[in-house]
Amino acid sequence: MLAIEADALRRTYTSRTGWPRSRRTETEAVRGVTFEVAPGELFGLLGPNGAGKTTTIKMLNTLLLPTSGTARVFGHDVARDPVAVRRRIGYVFGGDRGLYDRLSALDNLRYFAELYGVPARDQKRRIAELLDLVGLTGRERERVEGYSRGMRQRLHIARGLLHRPDVLFLDEPSIGVDPVAARDLRRTVADLAAAGTTVLLTTHYMAEADELCDRIAVIAGGRIRALGTPESLKSRVGDRDVLDIEAYGAGEEALDRVRRVPGVRGVSTEDRGAVQTVSVQTDRGAELHAPVLAALDGVRIGRVVSREPSLEDAYIAIVEEATASTEAPAPTEPPSSTEPPSSTEPSSSTEPDGVPA
Known part of the structure; x- marks a missing residue:
């Protein structure tokens, strides 16, 4: 029996805007998501903000009802x-x-x-086991208000395991946690999976997903865009090289010039204070150092490093392909002589906050 089955899951949020004549609008946050998770598997669900990750998890753990489709946890229908x-x-x-x-x-x-x-007779033993598992033995009598962010997250995991669940949903558990605490959390999560607990993990940290997950699904625009092992996802960009360029003040105009260089397959940036890391994906063996740096003329450049593609590079390529496939020019019609042209607003896949279960 599968631990988790999601079959064509959809979730549409309905809202009303405008006054005094309100207009009913619908936002389709999840659009036909299908995947399966085996017992004991550590499954990653990755995607940008507003992609539908949290909405999908909330449908799987009964906090939201699906608009259509079905989901089961160990054979039990969530609805x-x-x-x-x-x-x-x-x-x-x-x-x-x-x-x-x-x-x-x-x-x-x-x-x-x-x-x-x-059961009361089991509580003392179970709590002691969990405090030891998450590394809080000896600190359990301290008030939580004095805990660090990492200690709080470990206590969250202990709380979620009290009743010995077969499936544990971890929704960005390491967000805002320092590197040492994040390492401890990863060790705890890996131990849980090794002990037979099925774990569904969402995270924005690609290194964390690469280290922990048996399989990964990438969701964007409410749809699953890729699914497989970390290695199989990385193989999607196996025909590329990556240039990491340390830059100071690379604006959109300069980045657009880089994107137009023949052989460049993708460009992304990460801000680290005053320094940017510009990652340029190129065709394998294209040797584009010179034209890429020429395109950044006028931008102060630091180190330039060539490397193999990582899971993060594969993720960025998958999301960019998904974005490109959904961006189509709106149809235009000649205005009527009697009626003004109507305007349409593009629907957003951003998940509303605070939607009641």
């Missing part, structure tokens, strides 16, 4: 049998919500153990 699904899942989300700051970690876990229906 028809939500109670059975909730007994078998845990949900850990990034951020500071979900814990009581003025209580100790121990009191938080005791409280949530009662909510999860953990």
Whole structure:
């Protein structure tokens, strides 16, 4: 039996805008998502902001009803049998919500153990096991308000595991966590998967996904654009080389000039304070150092490094291809002599915040 089955999942949000004549608008956040997760698998769901990741997870863990399509967790339908699904899942989300700051970690876990229906005779042993698993033994009597971000995230994971779920949803658990704490979190997540817990992970950190995930699905615009192992996704850009250029003040005009260089397949930037890292994907063996640097004429350049493509490069290529495929020019019609031309607003795939379950 599969741990998770998503079949043609769709979710449409409806809202009304305007006054006094309100207009009904629909936003399709998830558009026919299909994938399967095997028991014990560590499955990654990657995508840009507004791609539909969190909406998909909320449908799988019964917080949102699908507009259409079906989803099952160990054979239980999320819409028809939500109670059975909730007994078998845990949900850990990034951020500071979900814990009581003025209580100790121990009191938080005791409280949530009662909510999860953990038998009283098992609570002491189970809490001790989890504190040891997440590395908080010895700090459990301290108030959570004094915890670091990384310690809070580890306590979130302990809370989500109290009732021994078969499936654990981790929604960006390492967001805002320092590198040392993030390393500890990755070790904890890897240990969970090794012990047989099925984990569905969303993250914006490609190195984290590459290190942890057995398989990865990339979602963009509400659709799955690629699915496979990290190595198979990286093979999609195996015919490319990457130039990492340290630049100071490379504007859009300069980046557009780079994009127009023959043989350049993609350009992305990452800001690190006053320094930018401009990553240029080129055809394998094209040797485009000189024309790319010439296109950046007028921009102060630091180090230039050539390297093999990474999972991040593959992810960027997949998302850019998805964006290009959805960008089509709007049809134009000659204006009528009696009626002004109507205007249409493009629909957005951004997920609204605070949608009630």
